Amino acid sequence: MFKFIDLQKKCCLTCQYFKGARRVEVIGRQTFIDYGNPQGACGVFNNTPRLINDPANATSFCRYKRWIELPD
Numbered sequence: 001m002f003k004f005i006d007l008q009k010k011c012c013l014t015c016q017y018f019k020g021a022r023r024v025e026v027i028g029r030q031t032f033i034d035y036g037n038p039q040g041a042c043g044v045f046n047n048t049p050r051l052i053n054d055p056a057n058a059t060s061f062c063r064y065k066r067w068i069e070l071p072d
Contacts, residue, residue, distance in 0.1 A: 001034045001035065001036050002034070002035050002036070002038070003025070003032040003033070003034055003035075004032060004033040004034075004035060004052065005030065005031075005032050007031060007032075007033065007070055007071070010055065010056035010057070010064055010066075011052065011053050011054060011055055011056055012040065012042065012050045012051065012052055012053070012054045012056070013033055013035060013040075013052035013053065014033070014056075014066060014067055014070060015042075015056060015064050015065060015066070015067060016065040016066065016067050016068060017042055017043040017044045017063065017064075017065065018040050018041075018042065018043070018050065018052075018067070019040050019041040019042075019043050019047065020035065020036070020037055020039070020040025020041065020052070021035060021036035021037060021040075022034065022035040022036070022040075023069075024069050024070060024071075031070075031071055033070075035052060037052075038051060038052050038053075039051055039052070040052065042061075042062075044061060044062070044063050045059075045061045
């Protein structure tokens with residue numbers, strides 16, 4: 001698995017609608033998103049393939065909503 005630390009970044013991996021293997025993981029004082037694949041799918045637009053780091057609101061169909069499992 002891979003670790004993503006920039007939890008404030010508005011990208012596909014931090015979006016509620018992203019479909020892919022991911023979970024929140026805390027190591028010491030750091031919180032990460034642990035993900036298994038650098039690609040997933042957008043659940044808003046017919047499961048369009050998206051890379052985890054694709055920026056939110058880069059396309060007209062994007063309805064970015066922060067993933068509810070992330071800490072505030």
